[in-house]
Amino acid sequence: MAAYxxxxxxxxxxxVSDHHVRRLCDAGLIEAELTERNHWRIxxxxxxxxxxxxxxxxxxxxxERVTVDASESTSAQVPLIAMDATEDASVKGRPKVxxxxxxxxxxxxxx
Numbered sequence: 001m002a003a004y005x006x007x008x009x010x011x012x013x014x015x016v017s018d019h020h021v022r023r024l025c026d027a028g029l030i031e032a033e034l035t036e037r038n039h040w041r042i043x044x045x046x047x048x049x050x051x052x053x054x055x056x057x058x059x060x061x062x063x064e065r066v067t068v069d070a071s072e073s074t075s076a077q078v079p080l081i082a083m084d085a086t087e088d089a090s091v092k093g094r095p096k097v098x099x100x101x102x103x104x105x106x107x108x109x110x111x
Contacts, residue, residue, distance in 0.1 A: 002044055003043070003044055004041040004042060004043055004044065005041070005042045005043075005044065005047055006039065006040070006041065006042075007021045007022050007025070007039075007040050007042070010042045010047055013047050013051070014047065014050055014051065014055050015055075016055055020055070020058060021040070021042070022040060023058050024055070024056060024058065025040040025042070027058070027059050029056045029059070030042065030046055030050065030056070031043060031045075031046040032046070
């Protein structure tokens with residue numbers, strides 16, 4: 001048995017994604033150390049503990065707040081909330097664009 005696991009190895013042993021393991025390491029929810037090259041190393045004893053106790057859920061990420069000037073003439077600040085990539089990023093009411101056909105003579109650089 002390895003003394004340390006990399007995130008991919010730990011994920012495979014625990015049945016979760018490597019992204020999940022990295023986020024748990026970042027949040028400090030599992031015992032791990034960061035190498036000089038910014039790779040997580042997880043002790044085998046921690047993998048054993050997580051196998052017995054279960055893998056913790058990921059903490060919810062609050063939306064990132066960004067402040068921008070409302071106009072150049074005033075110093076008013078407007079808070080904005082950055083959209084998470086997992087949220088619906090589609091623009092409602094906008095037609096879908098398809099490049100797999102269309103009207104005759106409608107070329108997308110292909111013939």
